[in-house]
Amino acid sequence: MARKVAEPDDLAAAAAAAAASGISRGRTTFPGWAKTSRIERVKLAGRWISPVQPTGKLRAVHLVPRSIFELVELQHLLAGEWNLARARAALVASGPGLSIDPLAVGQARAISSHPEWTRLHRHGNGLAGDLRCLPDSLPFENDSMQLIVARHIVDVLGPGSGIEAELARILAPGGMLFLFGLNPLSPWRFWLSRQVRHGLLLPDYSSSGRVRSALVGCKLSIVRREFLGGAWPGNSRDASLTDSGPAGAIWEGAWLLAARKQRVGMRPIPLRAGRRRVPVNSALAQSPSRRVSP
Structure with missing residues (x-):
C-alpha cells in the first residue's frame, strides 16, 4: 500500500x-x-x-517556524510587552497610535485610550501591514503620532536602518515612544543561539545603550529604561509583565526604553526696548517764548 x-x-x-x-x-x-x-x-x-x-x-513531515519570534517563548514575551504598553498608555494623551512588530501578529487587544491605530510589521527589508513603506521613510507627517509601540524592530532590521530617526520625527510633542529589544547581555542569547540548528536566523542584537544614544541624538528624552522577561525563557516573573512589578535586572531577556519628545510650545516675547533719552544740544537755537509775562 x-x-x-x-x-x-x-x-x-x-x-x-x-x-x-x-x-x-x-x-x-x-x-x-x-x-x-x-x-x-x-x-x-x-x-x-x-x-x-x-x-x-x-x-509526519518536518515543520519549522519562519522566525524566532514564532517560538512559543518569544510569543509569550511579545504578549507580555503589549500588555505592559497598554498599561503605560493610560498615562499618555489620547491621539493616533502606531505599532510596529517583528512579524505579522494576530489582532491584539486594543488600547481604549488610543482608538486610532496603524499596524505595521517587518516584511523583507521593509515594512508591511496597513501600508507598505521603508524603515527610513515612514509615510506620516511630522509630529503626527501620540503613541508609538515598536517591539523588536531594531532586532530584525539591525543598526543603520534609520528607524530611530523616523520614529523621533513622527512622534508628537508630549507623546510617548515605547521601544522594545532583546537584551544581548541576557542568557536568552545562549538559548536563541541553539535555534540556529533548526534553520532560524539570529536577531541583530542592539543594546539599550546604543539605541538610547540614537534616540537622544534625535532630540528625544529618555524617561524610563527597564529590563523584563526573566533571565531564562519560560521563567519570567509575571506572564503579563504588568506595571506593578519591579523594573527587572540587567540580565533579563528584553529591554524597554520609554522616550518622550519635549518641545516648547510658545516662544517668549522679547521685551520692547525702552525709550531712549537724547540730550539736548546746547548749540541749537531756541525759539522765544510766547508766554506773556505779568
Whole structure:
C-alpha cells in the first residue's frame, strides 16, 4: 500500500489537539492514531511535538517556524510587552497610535485610550501591514503620532536602518515612544543561539545603550529604561509583565526604553526696548517764548 504524506493542516490540527489536551513530549498518542516504535519529531509553532505514525498510512513531515519570534517563548514575551504598553498608555494623551512588530501578529487587544491605530510589521527589508513603506521613510507627517509601540524592530532590521530617526520625527510633542529589544547581555542569547540548528536566523542584537544614544541624538528624552522577561525563557516573573512589578535586572531577556519628545510650545516675547533719552544740544537755537509775562 502506498504511503501518503500528511498534509500540514492535518498535522497542525493534530498538534493543536495534543497541546490542548496537555499530552507530554516523547510519548504522544493522538486520537485514532496507532502508537508505533518509530516517532518523528515535528517542530510546530516553536515547540517540539512528537506525533506518531498511523501504521501504513501517514508519516509526519518536518515543520519549522519562519522566525524566532514564532517560538512559543518569544510569543509569550511579545504578549507580555503589549500588555505592559497598554498599561503605560493610560498615562499618555489620547491621539493616533502606531505599532510596529517583528512579524505579522494576530489582532491584539486594543488600547481604549488610543482608538486610532496603524499596524505595521517587518516584511523583507521593509515594512508591511496597513501600508507598505521603508524603515527610513515612514509615510506620516511630522509630529503626527501620540503613541508609538515598536517591539523588536531594531532586532530584525539591525543598526543603520534609520528607524530611530523616523520614529523621533513622527512622534508628537508630549507623546510617548515605547521601544522594545532583546537584551544581548541576557542568557536568552545562549538559548536563541541553539535555534540556529533548526534553520532560524539570529536577531541583530542592539543594546539599550546604543539605541538610547540614537534616540537622544534625535532630540528625544529618555524617561524610563527597564529590563523584563526573566533571565531564562519560560521563567519570567509575571506572564503579563504588568506595571506593578519591579523594573527587572540587567540580565533579563528584553529591554524597554520609554522616550518622550519635549518641545516648547510658545516662544517668549522679547521685551520692547525702552525709550531712549537724547540730550539736548546746547548749540541749537531756541525759539522765544510766547508766554506773556505779568
